[in-house]
Amino acid sequence: MKPEETIQLAHGGGGRLSRDLIQSEIVSRFGKGPLAGLPDAATLPWHGKKIIFTTDSFVVQPLEFPGGNIGDLAVHGTVNDLAVSGGLPRWLSMGLIIEEGLSLSKLRRILDSVKTAAEVCGVVIATGDTKVVGRGQCDGLFINTSGIGEALDGFDLGPGRVVKGDDVIVSGELGDHGFAVLAARHKINISSTLKSDSAPVHHLVQAVQKFAGGIRFMRDPTRGGLASVLGEIVQNGKTGICLEEPKLPFSTGARALSEILGIDPLHVASEGRIVMICSPEVSREILKKWKTINGGAGARSIGKVTADKGRVTIRTVAGGQRIVDVPRGELLPRIC
């Protein structure tokens, strides 16, 4: 007899197994409306205007890590999902599921971080909910945040708009969040400078709104990293992407951990970065603008959209070319 199928950790990792689960169980039931195409946030009509709506749950372990904690991460994650969907974040909800025994001082620190992050992002915590469950029934604290934003004029985003010759650009070094959480969880103390990149990106989007016509697609490369985002773009089989390995920005700490643990940094999450596909006409202007803004100093072009349909490839430091695979999924559970 075939054993009953069960959910494995890899189903939550943001890779192919996550995608399969969502396609077969979520999209099949709910995928006809705004959920179609699985954008980071839904764009909904509202009395002649458009609003952007999203939700995200945070189960990161440990709750506090170098560069942030679950509180500011829960704000940045939802704000960034709204921002890369072309939204100006306005209101957030906050649902707390707290495990019996969590220290009150830790909860206070986390809620203070929520407050500060919300103020910095210009969003209001408009509604919330608090539940406490027994010891062992959750792991310290889980947070869900939902967010509503106004659609910024001029953005028309989607993988279908991407064409051959477009530039692939990023707003900074990639993967620091995933590696910093991993290092904190496993107490791997290899780099004093390795910190989560958890930060809002809405101001980076607003700053380049005037180039919106040339911007085809944006994402914040969270679970599954850059590879997952790019894999999703070429999934429709109309275009491909070729990256230049020497141009890829990774911090020293992220590279060191990646080399030591054999984890492809292209698969590791950032929580304060944008991956953008845009026309070559606007890419230089956008990079110039970003470099002058907080959180955009490390912005750079990393590759091109190609006619190599359905494939993301990389031209390596050795001069050869290989494909960039979408991670399967169990790389780093519970990093956000």
Next chain:
Amino acid sequence: MFLPLCLCAFVPFSPCIFVSFNNMKYIDGYRNRKAAERLKERIADLAGQLKRSGKTASIMEVCGTHTMAIARFGIRDILPENVDLISGPGCPVCVTETGYIDAAISLAEKDIIIVTFGDMINVPGSKSTLAMIRSSGASVETVYSPSSALTLARQNPDREIVFLAVGFETTIAPVTTILATCYEDGLKNLSLLTAFKLVPPALKALMSDPELKIDSFLCPAHVSAIIGSGAYRPFTGPNGIPCVVAGFEPLDILLAIEGILSQLVAGKAEVENQYNRVVKPEGNIKAKKLMEKYLQPVDARWRGLGMVPQSGLGIRPEYEKCDAGKKHGISVQKGREPAGCLCGEVIKGKLKPMECPLFGKACTPDHAIGPCMVSSEGSCSAYYKYTR
């Protein structure tokens, strides 16, 4: 958690890892595109000389980490057509037989905590995988370091812990340290289920296979850090082939290929240690002594190669209280190989991964049928991940 079972990438007992903590420029030196271009030209020149005398070069890279590095840096893509890199049996998960997984699963079903490197959890046994039984409630812990098994044993004094001790010399040495601690500290609830394999006996078996035509070995980096470059001397000389020890960076590998081709052009068959910043001719004497104290050579069955005499290491009888097989009364039986899987042929280098009819169709990393697709060090996984 993804973790390469082969600890090759971890550089145990070597100073190199500490350098990479502090200074990534150290690695950048071995990833210089201009230097790679020059080596590529030199390789093309040497391959041209071989071609003019009607020769090809079949180079077997023995180590799974080399297989991954070659694919990751796109090295096959820049080699001349008469230079072929064949992936060998250097992935410890791939050469571990199905029956071993069955034995580990049967231990987990006895409510024993199984501690393993991440690569093992998705390897199919005859009926199930460790990941599947974990999601059904069995205790299967994936760890980065063998020493985590000691921690788990101390944290769970009322539970039995079995560490899945699989790997080549690079892994055997650090795993033996926990065997030593386990024995010396009298940790009663920890034991090891061993399937240790030795590289030189496997090379001997491959060299004597009349169906295989291997012109040279690209020898493993960190296995050699333990056993020493001198261990390859028996494969060189008048009836031998060039053996070049290489590091894992793109320039290391290109330089080793250049060295092999130079020897082939000159008609030589010598040991060359390109990775002398880590590997010594005598190896790591301390590690070798430690292994010799606690372990003894045993005949071992390899997927693909079959039973190879004295090609494994088992726990010496005086330390058998740390031997999970003896302690829990379990022996590794011959398991059922997955139907249609040609991993055995791939491991021997007789087939390229894409020549298996299952490759990329029925067998993918998401639904792996054979271990060569499961393991991050496996040839099928490397081809699927980087060169499809």
